[in-house]
Amino acid sequence: MKEKELRRSLAVLPIGTVMKLTSLTARQIRYYEAQQLVFPERNEGNRRMYSLNDVDRLLEIKDYLADGVNVAGIKAIYDQQQQVAQAKAAAQQKPLTDEDVRRILQDEFIRQGGLGHPAPGMQRPL
Amino acid sequence: MKEKELRRSLAVLPIGTVMKLTSLTARQIRYYEAQQLVFPERNEGNRRMYSLNDVDRLLEIKDYLADGVNVAGIKAIYDQQQQVAQAKAAAQQKPLTDEDVRRILQDEFIRQGGLGHPAPGMQRPL
DNA sequence: CATTCATGTCAGATAATCTAACATCGGCGT
DNA sequence: ACGCCGATGTTAGATTATCTGACATGAATG
Structure with missing residues (x-):
């Protein structure tokens, strides 16, 4: 892929x-x-x-x-996603500490709720 | 799809x-x-x-x-492919006669040989 | 050698996009 | 009510991309 x-x-x-x-x-x-x-x-x-x-x-x-989220809010969301992505990338270099794991998991759970928005990494057709 | x-x-x-x-x-x-x-x-x-x-x-x-095929040759190839496609489309309307079947099969076999060109309907990864 | 095919190149016109600035409009705090 | 701010509209002037049509060229071929 x-x-x-x-x-x-x-x-x-x-x-x-x-x-x-x-x-x-x-x-x-x-x-x-x-x-x-x-x-x-x-x-x-x-x-x-x-x-x-x-x-x-x-x-x-x-x-x-x-949905009423303003630009600043959207930017914050994307900034977080980028942090997660960086963390994952770094994780492939050196094994991650317990604290890293906790932070990453927490970040992902935070994004779970919301208003029907795609989870990070989800992409719509076309 | x-x-x-x-x-x-x-x-x-x-x-x-x-x-x-x-x-x-x-x-x-x-x-x-x-x-x-x-x-x-x-x-x-x-x-x-x-x-x-x-x-x-x-x-x-x-x-x-x-591969040395000139434009006229390529056009002929594509014209044939279109005929095949039309025949297939028509086939979904009324069942095809024996002669139709023979012509279609012959067309497809003709395109089998060649110089490593993609068979009709094949698409490369872009 | 004259043609034909596939492509290069150029000129003039039109369309698409760029930046920068100013305008508008709804919400919100004072 | 007033003024501010966030999101978008609009306009102007400059630049880039693409269009059509014409002429040029180089290789192959009869």
């Missing part, structure tokens, strides 16, 4: 396509980037280029906002 | 992206379209928009050309 990940993270979509796929305006998409919720790449001509993962994330952001 | 097909046939890529994914020039891509080997859609502004299936097909075309 390594190929699939690569495909989904390839930055191949211009913002116009992303607008259609997400029903967001260019203004919104750029604003979420300014708020560090998404990180599109840039092509040689400085145009933003998005991956399918980026589209997924934008749809997720849309859901969160519709 | 209906979703996957839909995804792969969604026209979301501009020609610049397709150029990178296929290592073809815009000139080549447009020429293959003029020769009816690919059929990109157009957006509201008349820009060509390609699907992942289109990218697959372009890579296939590249392989055929590298």
Whole structure:
């Protein structure tokens, strides 16, 4: 399943396509980037280029906002997810301490509740 | 698996992206379209928009050309494939006659030999 | 050698995207 | 009520990407 990940993270979509796929305006998409919720790449001509993962994330952001979570809240969520991911990556280097395990598990349980939002690592079709 | 097909046939890529994914020039891509080997859609502004299936097909075309098959030959191949597809579709309507069966089977066997080209319906990992 | 096929290249026009700035609008605290 | 702030709309001017159409080229081939 390594190929699939690569495909989904390839930055191949211009913002116009992303607008259609997400029903967001260019203004919104750029604003979420300014708020560090998404990180599109840039092509040689400085145009933003998005991956399918980026589209997924934008749809997720849309859901969160519709549920009343504000941008700062969403950012906090993603920041935490990144910490978990880093912890997991580090865990593959050196075996983790008991405290690490506790922190990671706690983080994941925290994210369990909520409003029907996808658990971290879940991705929707397309 | 209906979703996957839909995804792969969604026209979301501009020609610049397709150029990178296929290592073809815009000139080549447009020429293959003029020769009816690919059929990109157009957006509201008349820009060509390609699907992942289109990218697959372009890579296939590249392989055929590298093997010495010329554009007319490739077109003939694709025309036949389309006939087969139509026959199969029709077969779901009314049961097919013996002659139909013979023609279809013959078509498929013809495509068996060759130079290591993908059988019809095969798709490479993008 | 003249053609044809596949591709390169160029020019002029149009579309898409960029940044930066200012406008709007709803909620919220004072 | 007033003013602030977060999220989004809108506009202008500049830049990049893509379009069509034409002409050029290099290799193969009769």
